[in-house]
Amino acid sequence: MGDWYSAEYPSSSLHSLQGYRVFISIAMILGDGLYNFVKVLGRTIFGLYNQIRDKNSRSVLPVGGRTSSPTDSLSYDDQRRTQLFLKDQIPIWVATVGYITIAIISTATLPHVFPPLKWYYIVVIYIFAPILAFCNAYGCGLTDFSLASTYGTLAIFDFKTGYMTLASPRSMFVSQIIGTTMGCVISPCVFWLFYKAFHDLGVPGSQYSAPYALVFRNMAILGVEGLSSLPKNCLTLCYVFFVGAVVINGIRDIVGKKWARFIPLPMAMAIPFYIGAYFTIDMCIGSLILFIWEKIDKAKADAFGPAVASGLICGDGIWTLPSSILALAGVNPPICLKFLSRKTNARVDAFLAS
Known part of the structure; x- marks a missing residue:
């Protein structure tokens, strides 16, 4: 304290130690998520290529000694869960049309609500949002924590719960819509109750200091002032931990499942580092x-x-x-x-x- 950042800043400020915690954890999350995004995308493309290449040469009858499908090694319960979970999915065209529609509405309306926000800013956000959403969904699937608020409150539903309870993704999505609608009514009531009951709500150091509100405020200030206002060497450390997350994932894939279970997941390390x-x-x-x-x-x-x-x-x-x-x-x-x-x-x- 006093060397890499000024001792005058409180611990909750992103100009002090909090800046290292937040941005380093984000770097690890992005490194882990992007690594798995590229890996899944590569395997998908490779699998499609093999299917197209072997489409005409594939044998109709099973051949002795041929490697069985991944589902053959699963128990009957897991096979049943997989079958029901994949049976009633949300069509791709529904998700695509919905995403594009929301992007158009946001691009047309948000600049009128916030005049400094240009329409092409929103377009760029929607272009990169799917990649960041994959990172967040991957981390939520591993830890049941959503860090959408950082890049913690749970904002997306863990679809593995639907898999375990024999529920389809479509029913989970409908349930999430119902829950979100209820939250639009319940959340303001809860906030009003706390606002009336506690006069020090949101005050740093109080019982309900609202730490995420301070984080969002400081991040907005950093967005205006630029990355140069970050603590000393913070950006360099972010680069190091981003690369470190990618390297750790690479080592896990190289050594195999037998030894990979002894290597911690970068995503699992980043979340408690922040929370x-x-x-x-x-x-x-x-x-x-x-x-x-x-x-x-x-x-x-x-x-x-x-x-x-x-x-x-x-x-x-x-x-x-x-x-x-x-x-x-x-x-x-x-x-x-x-x-x-x-x-x-x-x-x-x-x-x-x-």
């Missing part, structure tokens, strides 16, 4: 439980592991409601655990000793 240590602790405890469960009964762990994980995630989210009610009633938790810096911890110890 905080509590997410890392939750993931570590969950992984330890699953590891012990697999040692005791691997069949049951494979069958019920995702269901247990979904229950833990759901319970953690539902607890927010009673927690908010207790906070409105002024009830304080009996135990509070905090992680303090060495300097602050020394001041606390000195105060308690006096």
Whole structure:
């Protein structure tokens, strides 16, 4: 502090340590997501090429010793889930027409709402949005966390839940529309309740400091002032971690599944790096439980592991409601655990000793 960035900035400012956390995590997410985007795109093109090349020479009858399809190695339950999940998909033309329609509407209307926003800015955004959306969807599928707000609140639905519950993507999409419509009514009511109950809402250092609001504000300031206002060497570190995420993924693919499971995913490292240590602790405890469960009964762990994980995630989210009610009633938790810096911890110890 004071060397790479000014000590006058608060910790929540993107001009200080927060800038390194946010932009380095974004660089890792983009590196991981873009690597997998290119890999999936390459495999798709290669697969289409093989299908076209072997279309006329493919044998009608099965040949002994030929490699079986990937679904043959799956259990009956997984094959059934795959069959039902892929049976009722959203047509490609619906997604394409919807995306283009929304892009046209946004390009025509947003410049009137925000005059400094030029129409060609919006066009460029919609050109690059699918790639970033793939990165976000890939990370959400791995960790059940959506980081759309950074490039965390959950903004897209994890389609693996639909796969596990024998629901189709179309029904999941309709459910998401219903949930989004309900949120348009529920979210303003919740905000109004908090706004009336807590007078320090959004104030840095308060119980409800709204950290994402500070992040968005600082990012808007950086967008006006330019990247030159970032902390010293922040952009260089972003380049390094972006390349590092790509290299780590490459190593995982080279060494194979046997050793790849010992190499952490860059996406999984980036998300707790941005959100905080509590997410890392939750993931570590969950992984330890699953590891012990697999040692005791691997069949049951494979069958019920995702269901247990979904229950833990759901319970953690539902607890927010009673927690908010207790906070409105002024009830304080009996135990509070905090992680303090060495300097602050020394001041606390000195105060308690006096």
